Amino acid sequence: MGHPRTHAGPAIAVSDLRMRYGDKDVLTGLDLEIEAGGVTALLGPNGAGKTTTIEILEGFRGRSAGDVSVLGVDPAHGDERWRAQLGVVLQEWRDNGKWKVRDIVTHFAEYYKPYTNPWGADELLDMVGLAEQAGQRVRTLSGGQRRRLDVALGIIGRPALLFLDEPTTGFDPHARREFHELIHRLTDLDGTTILLTTHDLDEAEKLAERILILAGGRIIADGSPDQLARAASTTAEVKWIQDGKLQIHATEDATDFVRKLLATDDGKVTELEIHRASLEDAYLELVAQFEAGEAATAVDAFKEVTR
């Protein structure tokens, strides 16, 4: 089991969060509530304020204004006991190059012992695919292996809430697949609540049941990957080969179209495919609408679909 829950409300509650650097407003009134359990992905263009938001939630950055509660506590005043319930994987890697992998994991585990029952070093390294590197110095790891170590250090205290800022940067496809399995394990078996940022929309679609898109300092879309895709486009593309020729047809009711097509095809239709808008299509469309100054239209279209 994961860290025992010590409060009853939502894992994260944010109201009218504002952040200004100098004269630049980065967050302009962000509202957000995340219930305990499951994976939420925070998406948005470079510079939208994702890291800023996550670091405010982690208590690593102050804020200009707004109310924030993380596991029932204002992060600006979180104590060690509160911090021990969080897992954090930052975007930037802190250099611990001289340490050996197993030693650094063992050292971090000690920190959690007064508050929780951390993973044993070998079990944890095995889980993140670093068992063979346990005796190596950190500076000899590859980029993807270092990132796995970051993830290991983030989850070592069996966090109730885990923040992952672009966790799979530098992962090869195999490492990425293993990481996704690890995330499923953490949410399904340990009940961990996860908030992650990523630029990999395929990853967001695979991992997250809820997607938030941050742009212009606030959340412009909030829903499941499927809801977002439907918000971007209600039409599907049907492709098939008939008499050796590729045919393409866009339709709002793909099932009905295909039923009629096959009812009259005399067995000549082959390689039939239905393509629906992906999360990536939806994301690009919503952000483009937003940047074209049509934020209200984008958000309204989205609400229409998710209602």
Ligand SMILES: Nc1ncnc2c1ncn2[C@@H]1O[C@H](COP(=O)(O)OP(=O)(O)OP(=O)(O)O)[C@@H](O)[C@H]1O
């Ligand atoms: N400490 C700081 N001082 C001044 N400006 C900052 C600071 N930290 C971030 N910013 C600015 O705030 C904006 C948001 O940055 P942030 O890192 O939160 O974005 P992001 O959405 O995480 O971007 P990326 O996808 O590129 O990681 C950027 O324009 C950045 O330059």
